[in-house]
Amino acid sequence: MRVVFGPGAVERVAEEVDRLGLRRVLVLSTARQGALAALVTDLLAQRAAGTFDGARMHVPTATVAAAQDVAAAVGADGCLAIGGGSTIGLAKALSLRLGLPSVVVPTTYAGSEMTPVWGLTEDGRKTTGRDPVVLPRSVVYDPDLTHVLPAAVSGASGLNAIAHAVEALYAPNGTPVISALAERGVRDLATALPRVVADGSDGEARSLALEGAWLCGACLGATTMGLHHKLCHVLGGMLDLPHAETHGIVLPHVAAFNLPAAPDADAVLRRALGADDVPAALRSLAAAVGVPDGLQALGVRHEDLARVSDEVLAAPYSNPVVPARADLEGILEAAWRGSR
Ligand code: NAD
Incomplete structure (x- = not known):
């Protein structure tokens, strides 16, 4: 996939749109990212056909339907998504349903831009799939x-990115190339995130973190995710939880369960994190960058955990060890309590 990376790269969105031969682009954002949408609308000039600023977490089907109506009304021949995984997810839904190609400008570390994975949520259930048509045609970082x-x-978003690399390292379809990307991505993010949190305008740390997100997103796009992503997917869809925070809370607990059965992955992560105890290092990093302490801090009720286990157990997924119900309940209990 084509990538344009660097400070000031957003200035090149019109060039990217022209390369694809697009003339009437629908600009997508969340309601809170109106200023970013206005910025790219100006840069696109006559190529911007309209704006839809209703992108929402987990891509509700009602949101997609509303965006489809706007795309049809303005005669859009493509989209430009500027924002995090929620906005990029909406662009993917429009690619899936209407065949619209997209240029995306990621502004978080979620990594969706690097994957052919789409997700849609209806009635508290999130459905995902893979389709090359949803891959952005150009990514401007x-x-x-x-x-x-x-x-x-x-x-939290940085921990979400690290989770992609962790699960890629023990994925059944992992490769040495992906392991190399994962190691560097985790190292970049573990180095950059504390600096980014201490000083948001540290340009060098911001570049390193975004590069890490790119690498970790590529790991996600190339491999099959395991128990961690399955758990977060069920938690997010069922309980409408914030995606990145959920990942940041759950990751150390799944790592503690999985890594004893995945020694090669553990060795790579120890090198990348510069630590002997990977779950403890992930917990410390999460705490240091302000990830909430436990699912209960996100408002999850203890009685919801059984439903989560039921849904995780209902469909198969790949993982180094298949957790029994008691294992799952133990992981969820620890993640809920936030037993740091
Ligand atoms: P998000 O897109 O909802 O963004 C999080 C928050 O940050 C939002 O409030 C947003 O308005 C704000 N924000 C974004 N950019 C900002 C900026 N530059 N300045 C200030 N605020 C900004 O969340 P996310 O964590 O980026 O993405 C989560 C979604 O992406 C989930 O739905 C998840 O399932 C999906 N996702 C999909 C994939 C995939 O491969 N399909 C991969 C990762 C995540």
Whole structure:
């Protein structure tokens, strides 16, 4: 996939749109990212056919239907998504349903831009699939746009990216190339995130973090994710939880369960994190960058955990060890309590 990376790269969106031969682009954002949408609308000039600023977490089907109506009304021949995984997810839904190609400008570390994975949520259930049609045609990474990403969102989003690399390292379809990307991505993020959280305008740290997100996103796109992503997917869809924070809370607990059965992955992560105890290092990093302490801090009720286990057990997924119900309940209990 084509990538344009660097401070000021957003200035090149019109060039990227022209390369694809697009003339009427629908600009997508969340309601809170109106200023970013206005910035790219100006840069696109006559190529911007309209704006839809209703992107929402987990891509509700009602949101997609509303965006489809706007795309049809303005005669869009493509989209430009600027924002995090929620906005990029909406662009993917429009690619899936209408065949619209997309240029995306990621402003978090979620990594969706690097994957052919789409997700849609209806009635509390999130459905995902893979389709090459949803892969963005061009990705414009501009670290300058991330300076205003709040510390809490930056930290949680960075842990979300690290989770992609962790699960890629023990994926059944992992490769040495992906392991190399994962190691560097985890190292970049573990180095950059504490600096980013301490000073959001540290340009060097912002570049390193975004590069780490790119690498970790590529790991996600190339491999099959395991128990961690399955758990977070069920938790997010069922309980409407914030995606990145959920990942940041759950990751150390799944790592503690999985890594004893995945010694090669453990060795790579020990090198990348510069630590002997990977789950403890992930917990410390999460705490240092402000990830909430436990699912209960996100408002999850203890009685919801059984439903989560039921849904995780209902469909198969790949993992180094298949957890029994008691294992799952133990992981969820620890993640809920936030037993640091
Ligand atoms: P998000 O897109 O909802 O963004 C998080 C918050 O940050 C939002 O409030 C947003 O408005 C704000 N924000 C974004 N950029 C900002 C900026 N530059 N400055 C200030 N605020 C900013 O969340 P996310 O964590 O990026 O993405 C989560 C979604 O992405 C989930 O739905 C998840 O399932 C999906 N996802 C999909 C894939 C995939 O491969 N399909 C991969 C990762 C995540």
